[in-house]
Amino acid sequence: MRVLSFGEILLRLGAPGYTKLFQRDVLDATFCGGEANVAVSLANYGVNSQFLTVVPDNIIGHAALNSLRYFGVDVSKSFYREGRMGLYYLEKGASQRASKVIYDRKNSSIAMSQLNEYEWSSLFEGVDWFHWTGINPALSNNLIEICEEACKEAKQRNITISCDLNYRKNLWESKKAQAVMPHLMKYVDVCIANEEDADKTLGIRATNTDVESGVLNKESYRWVANEICKKFNCKKVAFTLRESNSASRNGWSGMLYDYKNGATYSKHYDIDIVDRVGGGDSFTGALIYSLISGLSDKNAIEFAVAASCLKQTIEGDYNRVSVDDVNKLVNSCGNGRVER
Template sequence: MKVITFGEIMLRLAPEGYGRFVQADKFTAVYGGGEANVALSLANFGVPAAFVSKVPDNAIGQAAINSLRRYGVDTSHVALGGERLGIYYAEKGASQRPSKVIYDRAHSSISTAVETDFNWPEIFAGATWFHITGITPAISDQASQLALQSVRAAKALGLTVSCDLNYRKNLWSVQKAKEVMSELVEYVDVCIGNEEDAEKVFGIKAKATDVTSGKLNHEGYIDVAEQLTEMFGFKKVAITLRGSISANDNNWAAMLYSKGQALFSKNYLIHIVDRVGGGDSFAAGLIYGLITGMPEQEALEFAVASSCLKHTIEGDANHVTVAEVKTLMGGDGSGRVQR
């Protein structure tokens, strides 16, 4: 049940604590990125996982690779070369002040990668699942072509393909996203997203929903999933339901639409430590649940619980075990000391 992910891993630089960029005289450095976070989460769950990318052939590129290898992610298909590793700066929000992200990823190695950097039949040998996000094709036209080639190859070889839409307004326009993603998702079996992704990428808006006020309408999300399924023939559509109370406190749940039926998870009220990677941890949890044969409701609950825990962990990655997720699923969210 090996899983392959493809995308960009970046250096994340963040002021300490809740400091603002303009205050910072030092930054904490970690590595992360959508598909890399998914691979790492799956490796922590005991699933064989490989991350495919391109990083510069220098010590920073090697450090990014090492950040995945130390947790058991297969990095043997990461190509070396190009000018630089992408960077992003993350400022934590608090209370009514939102978090902010600034990208510095132009001309990164993956943005200039070429077809010959990746042998997809070799990469997919022995794998059953392939995961990508809408971030990768947004990086550059070359990355967009590689993303399309990757899903075509995965589908031709019989893998289940999942895609987290992950619309990023700082990377491309709504028009470009719709054009590119409409072609890419033709090869996708499991579509993952949130209310903004569906609206910005495909123009499908959840009815009677206002995420800024925390008002979510279940019927509206069912309608979104039905429209996505009708448009693209997805086998499953998963939508995360985040009700923002403040930068520190969110309601967190999700819906899974499959075979004409909508399933909803329990809701968690989360006091957030670090929300970056929350969607990636949900995707990894859902993949884990489905690939290990859990009933769909259980797979959904596993995904939401694992993502709930990620919000309590510093950095991009979800450093939790299957046992910890199942404890929360079982109703123990007390946070009492485990001795």
């Protein structure tokens, strides 16, 4: 199976450790991005993983693509154009101090790209699965058109389409997201979301749930998933369910809903957070791997939640675990004992 992920790769400038931004005269530079993170996870699991993006033709753009090549991601379909490298600043939170993300990605190369620059007939050659996120159309009106054209072309070729709703309030308001995303969702086969994405992007809200306090009603998310399937003809909907006790300790679980077979829930993990950014993307990558590998819904959601649990103990956005690493957690009590 060949999976093509499409989106923006970013330069992440993070405060070292758990210091505040510019508390020290240095920032840690790594590459990342919602769709790029998925591509890396898939490559780590042995999937033929391709990534389509647009970057400036300079040493930063080249380094960004090289960061993906390191993991075995095929970036041959990506291209260069004018514009700049999108970036974000990260201050990781601790205890009651929340993490902070500051975006600086206006006029990035991919945001300025044009519809006629994408030759979908060749870009989709040999592709079995196409993945994108709600971040793409939030970047520019151009990318709204480009995403729709990509989905149309993929659907014509019977390519499975997945979308992580990935609402980002720092990129667009919920009102605009709800004007755009429902129109694009009609092409999606597998929808992935967190606790509040469906509410912010589709206007479908879970009841008896308070994301801020960490109170989640799992059965309510079953209803949300069913509504998404009915409204947009999705085959499956997956949710990550995070209970934020503090910035340092989260409860973590997930649900996979199949329109024909109903809901399947994972076991629950209590995570001492090292770096939560990219946690949802690692869930998505692991879920796609599980589904294309033919795992049952129960095994798929267990694998995806375990993989994303491990990611949140790793610095950086990319998940650096193998299938064997994930299966060891799935089949253990997760006590973190030394492996000798």
